[in-house]
Amino acid sequence: MSQWIDHILKEFPEDVARLWIAADPDDVLLDEQVLARLRERGFELMTFEDSVAFRAEYENRYRSAWDEGKAGPSKALILHLRGINTSELPWDYLKQARLVSLSLANVFPKFSYPVLRQIGAEHHEALFAAQARHASQVHGEAATKEFILTHIFRISPHLLSRPEDFWRELLRLHYRDIGLPVVLAEHVAHVLSDQAVLKGLPIAELFSSKSVLLRLVQEAWYRYLSRLGIHGTRIGEESTFAQFGKVDVPFEHPDVRVIVDAMFLDGLLHPLAVQSPPSDIPEWARVGIIQDPLALRNLVAEGLKGILQSIPTLESSYRDWASLSRRFGEVIARFNALDTVRAEGLKVAMAEVQSAADEHLRQWVAKHYADLPSLPVAKGPVMVHHVPRYLAMRRAAGELKVALLVFDGLAVDQWVLIRETLARRAPKLGFEESACFAWLPTLTSVSRQALFSGLKPREFADTIETTAPEPAQWSRFWQDQGLRANEVFYRKGIKRNDQLAELDAALSGPSLKVAGLVVDTVDEIVHGAVLGKRGIANQIEGWCETGFLERLFTLLIDKGFHIYLTADHGNVEAIGQGRPNQGVAPEMRGERVRTYRSETLVAESAAAQPNTFRLDIAGLPANFMALFAGGRTAFLPQGEPAVVHGGISVEELLVPFVKVTRT
Secondary structure: OOHHHHHHHOOOOOOOOOEEEEEOOOOOOOOHHHHHHHHHOOEEEEEOOOHHHHHHHHHHHHHHHHHOOOOOOOOEEEEEEOOOOHHHOOHHHHHHOEEEEOOHHHHOOOOOHHHHOOOOHHHHHHHHHHHHHHOOOOOOHHHHHHHHHHHOOOOOHHHOOOHHHHHHHHHHHHHOOOOOOHHHHHHHHHHHHHOHHHOOOOHHHHHHOHHHHHHHHHHHHHHHHHHOOOOEEOOOOOOOOHHHOOOOOOOOOHHHHHHHHHHHHOOOOOOEEEOOOOOOOOHHHHHHEEOOHHHHHHHHHHHHHHHHHOOOOOOOOHHHHHHHHHHHHHHHHHHHHOOHHHHHHOHHHHHHHHHHHHHHHHHHHHHHHHHHHHOOOOOOOOEHHHHHHHHHHHHHOOOOOEEEEEEOOOOHHHHHHHHHHHHHHOOOEEEEEEEEEOOOOOOHHHHHHHHHHOOOHHHHHHHOOOOOOHHHHHHHHHHHOOOOHHHEEEEEEEOOHHHHHHHHHHOOOOOOOEEEEEEOHHHHHHHOOOOHHHHHHHHHHHHHOOOHHHHHHHHHHHOOOEEEEEOOOOOEEEEEOOOOOOOOOOOEEOOOEEEEOOHHHHHHHHHHOOOEEEOOOOOOOOOOEEEEEOOOEEOOOOOOEEEEOOOOOHHHHEEEEEEEEEO
């Protein structure tokens, strides 16, 4: 166990109290590893955000048991307060509980507190160790920034005076999915402001935004090939960074090109389709061009090898799974673009990667999924029910009008296809991409209801089998944030151009502040699919070509909305393994999962269907038990193929979360 975890856990000795209050304005306690260790010790943590919801859950699950002399769901409960003002808590909590105060200022006394508050929680452990080893005196604001850049991000901006050094470090950071916090990116930009060779570059944006970097490097790659006399078909004909001039990247430098190669293999950068490249093109650069279908096939094959070698382990972070889901989505999208013959030749390799990733994910979920609901959301939602709270934070930060687009059933690979089509049709649209976890089981009534309500499923136990309450739940969340009912909008069933005029009128009210829209098209395509995910990809591409999406995005942007796009769950190809004994009646019959209200019934069904598994999912109602189909199988007639959802796979459980902008 690390010094960091020891330092936090010593505040919570076992068997001292059953109810604890943690006054934690900086979310020090909301660290993946800390939460996991607390749970191993018998502590459960519940965040205090809605006093009514908390009291209902506390009274029902803990206090009633304790008052009767029984054990609660766990040995002890920590009420997590995001602040220091405990006076807002009910007096009976304060009377019973043991109070612990935590803050970054106390944990990191040698660093500038304003800077620390802008550093992600994922860096606290490494910073704590670095403080112990290297911080011999108190650091001011500038020195704190330099210390963190040096010891956590391994960057010294004063040494980035040459273009190759600048681009090497920039690409290295974003390839590892580690962008700099804005406060550090701005510091780097300030230090480099007098470097003539970097004049005109949006340095702060490049270090803080992976999307900005990739778009700029993509443009630079096309120009590099053009100078070599190579021309072909590219995505988006108009440069999205014309305001920064023609930026050149030193692709031929060995330190730069090795990272660029990896980005092409992972799908982060897109090769140019050409007819006949010159014979003297450098061998290393061939990964960035596609001459024929065989080249695309080889690119997919290499991408699959890279994914297989980098599947997260049992002790990996949720961020590692989010990163893998996006890389895997890029490769799957390319696979689905192959012709039938070449795709057939890679089916075994694809199945091997999918099987390995799914099994690792299932083991990881069993150990870590229970901690995800409590993680902080300031940098982005970790789970779909965090999305409303994250949007509320964005409104507080100045994005006064926000629109949430929920693409029902959209997998990450299908988002990649949509993004690429939009890049060609509407090149001025930009996308800040990440991923988050759906709720298990990955059924619409469970995960989409959590998404619009901002609640964990056990907090809407009475309606868990229907999506009907979504409009009221969406409105209630925002009214709890201080908005009036007429400032909140919800609409589902949006899918065609002929609906946009009515939607335009509905969104024109001057009082409207928040819109929640459900786009159903992908889910309808999936449920009607007969040719698997490759067939679905063709149908989605055809839908995108109608122009509906760019019109929808333009409509919202023109009305002043900041657009966020996500999904309630993804989808996966599966093979029928037979249906469970229908004499054991499930409450909900998904193709990849069955849910039961009785322990006896779920046990009987599991015994009758060997290729299934159970999983205790924290956050579900106590009387809502899930039985999952094993592997890539479904509760369908034996051997019947289908594209389905409900289970635990990378393609079902991790969904895109994207901010859409216009440059």
